[in-house]
Amino acid sequence: METIRGLLFVCISASCFFASQSQKTGTECKANLADIVFLVDGSSRIGDDNFMLVKNFLLKFIISRDIRPNKVKVGVVQFSDDPHGEILLGDYADKKELLEKVRKLTYRKGGPETGKALRFVQDNYFAKGRAMQNVPQILMVISDGESSDDMQTPAKNLRRQGVLIFVFAVRRSEIKELISIASKPHLRFVDTFDNYEHMLELSAQSVLKVCHIMEDQQQALAPKLADVFVLVDSSAKQTQQITEILSQLATQLNVGSTSNQMALAQFSEDVSVEFLFSASKNRNKALSLIHKFHPRSTGQPRNLGKAMDYIRTQFLNTKSGSRIEQGYKQYLLVLSSGESDDSTARAVHALQNEEVTIINIDLRKETTTDLDFPLGGPSGADSTITETGDIFNVTGECRSTQLADIVFIVDVSDSITAPNYRLVRSFLHRMISGLDIKSNGVRVGLVEYSNFSRAAFYLNTFEDKEELLQYIRILRYWGGLPYTGKALNYTRENVFSEKLGSRRNVGVEQIAIVITEGTSMDNVTTEALMLRRSGVQVYALGVTGSDVNLLKEIASYPHRKFVFSVESFAKLNKMERILRKTLCNNVVQSTAIKTSTYILKQGCKQTEEADIYFLIDHSGSINPEDFQDMKKFILEFLVMFTIGPKRVRVGLVKFASTPTLEFTVTKYKDRASIERAVSNIIQLGGGTDTGKGLTFMDPLFKKAKETRDHKVPEILIVITDGKSQDEVKEPAEELRKQGVSIYAIGVKNANEQELLEIADNSKKMFFVTSFDALNPLKKDIIADICSEEACKDMLADIIFLVDGSGSIAPQDFLKMKNFLNTLVSDFKIGNKSVQVGVVQFSSDPHTILNLNNIYDKHQILDAINGMQQLGGQTMLGLALSYLLRSFDSTMGGRPGAPQFLILITDGMAQDEVTMPAKVLKDRGVIIYSIGVENADHAQLTEISQPTGRVYMERDFDALEFLREDLQLEICISCPKSQVADVVFLVDGSSSIADKDFESMKIFMNSVVKTTQVGQDNVRFCTIVYSNTPQIHFLLNQYDTTIQVQNAISALTSPGGNTNTAKALQYYLQYLGPDSGGRSKQGVPQLLFVITDGEATDSQDLPKVANELQSYGVNVYGIGIVNARRSELEIITKDPNKVFQVDDYEALKALQQNISKVICNTTKVECMKQAADLVILIDGSESIKSEPWKIMKNFLLSLIDRLRIREDLFRIGVAQFSTAYRKEFYLNDYKDAEAIKKAIQNIKQMKDGTYIGAALTKVQEFFQADKGSRMQNGISQNLLLITDGESTDEVRDAAERLRAKGIGILAVGIGEVSQEQLLQIAKDRVFLLSNFDHLKLNTTTERVIDVLCEEPKPLDPSSCTIEIGIGFDISHVSASSQYLFKGQLQLRLPEIIEHISKLHNVCCVAEHTLHTHTGFRLVDSNGKILYDTNFEKYSDEVLNKVIAMQISQPLAFNPQLLQSFQDKFAHSIVGTKVLIIFTDGLDASVEDLKHASENLRKSGVHALLTVALEGVQSTSDLLKVEFGRGFGFDEPLSIGMQSVASAVHKQIDTVASRECCNVMCKCTGHEGMRGSRGPPGPKGSPGQRGYSGFPGEEGGAGERGPPGFNGMQGHRGCPGRRGLKVLAGYLTACDAHIIIITLLYLHACYIQQVIPFCLILITKDNKSFNIIKQKLNNFTVIPVAIYLSLFSLFYDIQTYIMGLIH
Secondary structure: OHHHHHHHHHHHHHHHHHHHHHHHHHHOOOOOOEEEEEEEEOOOOOOHHHHHHHHHHHHHHHHOOOEOOOOEEEEEEEEOOOEEEEEOOOOOOOHHHHHHHHHOOOOOOOOOOHHHHHHHHHHHOHHHOOHHHOOOEEEEEEEOOOOOOOOHHHHHHHHHOOOEEEEEEEOOOOOHHHHHOOOOOHHHHEEEEOOHHHHHHOHHHHHHHHHHHHHHHHHHHOOOOEEEEEEEEOOOOOHHHHHHHHHHHHHHHOOOOOOOEEEEEEEOOOEEEEEOHHHOOOHHHHHHHHHOOOOOOOOOOOOHHHHHHHHHHHOOOHHHOOOHHHOOEEEEEEEEOOOOOOOOHHHHHHHHHOOEEEEEEEOOOOOOOOOOOOOOOOOOOOOOOEOOOOOOOOOOHHHHOOOEEEEEEEEOOOOOOHHHHHHHHHHHHHHHHOOOEOOOOEEEEEEEEOOOEEEEEOOOOOOOHHHHHHHHOOOOOOOOOOOHHHHHHHHHHHHOOHHHOOOHHHOOOEEEEEEEOOOOOOOOHHHHHHHHHOOEEEEEEEEOOOOHHHHHHHOOOOHHHHEEEEOOHHHHHHHHHHHHHHHHHHHHHHOOHHHHHHHHHHHHOOOOOEEEEEEEEOOOOOOHHHHHHHHHHHHHHHHOOOEOOOOEEEEEEEEOOOEEEEEOOOOOOOHHHHHHHHHOOOOOOOOOOHHHHHHHHHHHHHHHHHOOOOOOOEEEEEEEOOOOOOOOHHHHHHHHHOOEEEEEEEEOOOOHHHHHHHOOOHHHEEEEOOHHHHHHHHHHHHHHHHHHHHOOOOOEEEEEEEEOOOOOOHHHHHHHHHHHHHHHHHOOEOOOOEEEEEEEEOOOEEEEEOOOOOOOHHHHHHHHHOOOOOOOOOOHHHHHHHHHHHOOHHHOOOOOOOEEEEEEEOOOOOOOOHHHHHHHHHOOEEEEEEEEOOOOHHHHHHHHOOHHHEEEEOOHHHHHHHHHHHHHHHHOOOOOOEEEEEEEEEEOOOOOOHHHHHHHHHHHHHHHHOOOEOOOOEEEEEEEEOOOEEEEEOOOOOOOHHHHHHHHHOOOOOOOOOOHHHHHHHHHHHOOHHHOOOHHHOOOEEEEEEEOOOOOOHHHHHHHHHHHHHOOEEEEEEEEOOOOHHHHHHHHOOHHHEEEEOOHHHHHHHHHHHHHHHHHHOEEOOOOOOEEEEEEEEOOOOOOHHHHHHHHHHHHHHHHHOOEOOOOEEEEEEEEOOOEEEEEOOOOOOOHHHHHHHHHOOOOOOOOOOHHHHHHHHHHHHOHHHOOOHHHOOEEEEEEEEOOOOOOOOHHHHHHHHHOOEEEEEEEEOOOOHHHHHHHHOOOEEEEOOHHHHHOHHHHHHHHHHHHOOOOOOOHHHOOEEEEEEEEOOOOOOOOOEOOOHHHHHHHHHHHHHHOEEEOOOOOOOOEEEOEEEEEEEEOOOOEEEEOOOEOOOHHHHHHHHOOEOOOOEOOOHHHHHHHHHHHHOOOOOEEEEEEEEOOOOOOHHHHHHHHHHHHHOOOOEEEEEEOOOOOOHHHHHHHOEOOOOOOOOOEEOOOOOHHHHHHHHHHHHHHHHHHOOOOOOOOOOOOOOOOOOOOOOOOOOOOOOOOOOOOOOOOOOOOOOOOOOOOOOOOOOOOOOOOOOOOOOOHHHHHHHHHHHHHHHHHHHOOOHHHHHHHHHHOHHHHHHHHHHHHHOOOOOHHHHHHHHHHOHHHHHHHHHHHO
16 A cells, blocks of 8 residues: 555646656747637538537637736637638637636627628727737637638738738648738648648647737837946036036936946047936936036046947946946947037947947037937048937948848857857847848848757748848757757758758858857868858858857858858857948859959960879778769869960879879860869878978979970979878979979878978968868969969059048058058059059048059058058048049050059948049049948949959958959950960061161060960061062961061161062961961951051052952051051051051060050950851930940850851841840841941830840741751850840740750840849859949950850759659559559569669769659550659659559550650750660550650650560660660569669769760679678657547456445535636646546556555645645646546546545
8 A cells, every 4th residue: 555655646746747848848838918819710611510529729828818908918810701800909808708608609600701800900900909909819710711802911911010921721722822822931831731620629739829929029129228327528617518518318218227228438639527327227227417517627628539438338238237248239428619620530440340339429419408319420530420229221332132042051059058049049130121022132041959950940031121020039959969060960951952942053142140159069061061062152140259160160162251250149249240241242242253253264264385284192091972062173273274285284193102103284285274283183002191292293393394495384283181191391392493383282181390391481372161162262273373474574654542530540551551561562563564552541632652653662662651641531432533633644544554543442442432432433544442341232332333343351351362363454464365466567677777667576576475376376477578478477376476476676777778568468467377378267457567667568568458358457657767657558448557656776676566466456266266146225215325435345245256148157136125036046137347337326215124035036036947957066155135024034044045045145234133044054154233244345355254164063062863754554454453563563662762773974073873763654545644753762653653544554665765765855964864664565566766866856865665574575665764874784683683783883884974075884793692781779859749639439348346425524515606617627647637636546446455555645735735726726637638537547536536525
């Protein structure tokens, strides 16, 4: 008995413990404030019984809430044809009355008009609710179907009003639209049920869900408290006004320690504190202190800037009572009576960075003491007023961020804590507020993680920004342990998904922002790397001393742009502005990458010759994926240079324990060969002996030097991931002595000190934490290599415009000067090279250096170092106007010299900048803008235009990283790839002295130097004439600049007469291909006639000039001294093509003009010799007349730069607006002039913008009868130019064009839809802010560069495989309609699962590549009986296929193959495979071979057949197949022991061939199946599950034997009749106690000892009282939970109840 008694109390205690634990894990809710309206469907479809269940659901909900006038108010609306207000909000203050009213609700019936009901609720309930009192507004909709009217609009209006809408939907019909009216995310606001009984059973969970949202919303709407520090001017005379203002403020703020706080100080030269926050414990105390306050005028200076700094550093902290660390809003209220005697700009800037809102009241101007805090005030030079709220407008750079998919990955573990999570929530709210959120703009998702990860919402969850921000306010804190690695994996696999809103497939920037306390229970390195490799840019924000190394492991490179940290959660809001600005700038600048890459490529063409070796680490410490990253780095490096035997040569050596030569610089002659060699490099592994590798390089460079006839740059690029096991310093020094320039790149565990010993200097040493960072690092290294050569002979006038305003800290001004010093140090300074000027600006501009002041570099550097910061305002517009004079010739500006302005500023201009910037640009000044910290990207873009000339950095430390980028862009004299044949026809007559002839040679060499010399670029030829002409070298004789220059330098003057006409006639014989002329290839022919006198045979000039013109030769005349201009005009036939100078010295200055002529006249270098280009132009009414002219001129400039001819480039043009119109087809015009004339005659349509329809109709151009040469394999291209968003859909039409092999480019101008353009043209999109950008040569060159590039090889990382599965089962019995039987039924699941994954495809970074399978069942006539989409492996889909019941037979005939051809036609993946399971051919082999060939031509890469039982001839099946690899002659059959593996091998072979260009792949025989592996470790416990549904009620048990008869007791007095109440709830603890007691008594009953048990219970008062209290308290036990148990103990209950009472 003691044992039974002890067991009872153990069980009771345990039950109470588990109940309390369950309450801690989320079953407890403290929400006690809300206006809740139930909108109940009372339409006829509900039914009487179900309506009763709905009422019971309402009753349960109401019982659980604290219904009182100042707590929870409930309203009920029933709707059908019309809404009926059954219960108004607050109608019943008494819960009992409310319950009675709900119980008596009448079922009204009728049609369901939910939209009308929603409007009724808004007007009659929530409009009269307590929303203005910050009470949560909640609407609960209960329905089971769609509405007969529009629900979306009224629901959206309610949500925007702040009403949270829950939907409880019963799945009796289509409820998709019903669910859509709920607040988002639906995971938290929607519950669906199978029926109304199910809804009632799960009511407790629904109640809890709503309660938690109430709790979160209640917290979100709670008033936000603030700390207000008041700073009063000591010299103020308005004492009474000040007292009134302060008193009103204290009253308004209701000052107190648990409310808003207030502190007071006054200032003059110093600050005097009156009282701090801690002193004003309540409003009365504050008022008492205020009334004692009097300004104490001291006559000292009014140093407001100093005072604000003092307040920030001394009092805005916890020690002084400020709650800034807890995230409370901080205000500084300044009451001033005059201008400050010191600058306030820097102090204001510092306070703004601390998120302190500054409010200034000028007591001299205020005439009223009315105060509505917070106040705005007058803005002035030194009294900047800023007011920041919780909602931010999208400004500056974030306005320009049109498109991005951004996912926040937020740590919600225990290390964050609930109070800090509120600060994180505030950070997210502010961050998202400042972004341009919309479905076709910036999309946002959120992943929260601790022990596990979950998506709070996906990228496509929210379309409305306001709804998104409302939900951010009610995010819940979880707690747990931080598993950051798991979160990164979850995000990559589950959130950056196309079906969940990711737009990666159309080229939208993918961004992840990780916010963490800085520790992780798992490894983040691998998962972060995989996330980055998937194309996601990762930002890492660490809080409270996070491990910076961990943040670097997570973030993308460079870390200065992607790693952020703050010392406390209270500082998050300060970091928010910086992060948002950086993020938006990075996204905006990513759109300018095409420009910077183009400029980089053009800059590197100046590096004509070089020998470059790569020395790469292939030791065992490098993963295969990392080795692939290294090879990718090298391949992309090669693209930037012109590769050739006499140009840039490349070799490669790999090293581990020993070095291995892969190829020397002389082995491969072209880039394609080198690319193949690099792709085939195999990693063998081993140690890391870098020193041996460096030593190995010495003879290779020596041998390379012997194969050149002159010195060229020698470069070694070393890449390693670890510390060398041998010495590196000495072999590196030996290479440097030999003249080799060494770059050292260290990855992961490389030793930085060792890298410094290898590299030439610190600027050539690079260190990154992972191999994927090599890709962004590539640009820095290439820019450094190329800038030296590109800038060597630079001619430019450069003025630096430096911000010296007061907002810049002294240390930052110094960094700015250091940056200028670095740039100037790299230039060759002189009056014939680079001139430098410096202007500093603030309130006024001041010249530090004019362009022609100093030519000594050291003196320039001294002048920059001696520059003193001005302080003051940021009057940039005034400075730009001032600079107009600075480029004048009187100030040193040189006509013909490129003029550059480089602006550096840290803030937004306080005056107008657009017009003065435009005037400068119209005068030919190219403006580059560098914005730091608070600079405004949009404003700088207005100044510079285009975006590619704007650089934004988050601080001044980052300036040093801009050097190479900026230098290279400035140094390029002609930013395009040039193609032309240039001939110098040089007068060598006796009138020219030897020294003058030398001047002519110097002139020609200077022109050659600024030109891209090469067999594929500009070819040169020189003819010297006098009595007779003599050619000195042919056009195809020399490949490099130095060869041409040496040949020109060797020219001699023969002396004699000036027979110019004869020389011109002589030139004509060298136009042909035998002499290197390329006129038949459409290459421009340029002839420069250089003469100093009158032609001896002038009478023959007109005839030969006409002949030259007929050959299309562009003739330019350069006359010196006595040359006759009239003769030169006869030769050139254009006065503008004549250049004349007075002496030979002036000839040198002419070089810039001639170089510009060559730059503007040459055609661009194009990898495509021939192409068809259709231009589709927007003629909509949004394009005004002037922009329309600019667009047509842009087309003309395109035509001028392309080689137009019937066998080269063909052009067609179409126009669209609302309608579409063909202007001229590809074969309408044969030459450039005719095409240009036709373009000029195009009339604008002026209507709407329907791009989709135009893309569909423009397909007509790509037909042979319209001039398309598609059938001949000629490149087909479409260029779209538009200025607006299309009214119709564009994706499908663009996909159809692409499917035909048509390459699409798009130019978007102004307010276009970037998403639409990406859908149309993928990554070949150019975005311009206005039509003026079409005037820029760089725009034309960039478009042509993309047009001319060869098709990109398939990115292995995008390898996608779709497998069609078909069946031919000809014999289907009528009695058994199941399709799959026998071996097929057994083997099919194994085969499908095998082919669902491919492992270790050689060119794919991922270990596992998932295929997509699609099933289709087709009858013998081609009718589709069953079809599935191409999807990843799914048991559910496979089981459905296997369970199919088909009555008609399936056939293997041409109709089957045609059906799959149609299925694959809509696919755009890389690799397509069809597998047919067949029981034999059902058509002739010839017919099937023809259908198979059509399938192959349509783009399917392989057809495999698997023979089923009963196939007569497998050889016939092999005749139909195509695309198999080794083993193609071995039939596949369902009876093979390893058929799944055999099919998998074939798929793997096809994938390797199509994705990786691996034509054959050898595999060994399949091994024996291994023995069963040991069991895996036990997994971690899963999440706590929900309570299960109660089981069915059991039958009545056998009746037990009768017990002892007890003694009859005395009859008691009748009790007082109790109130009638509803069924109550039992807590988990109550229920457990009662059940355990009953079990205990049941045991007693079985053993017939109940009286003794009862005596034990009643003797133990504690136990007895518990049982008595519990049993007295409940009236009806919840049937769904405990009914079966209580029926079991019916007799016992009766006995106990009688005994106790």
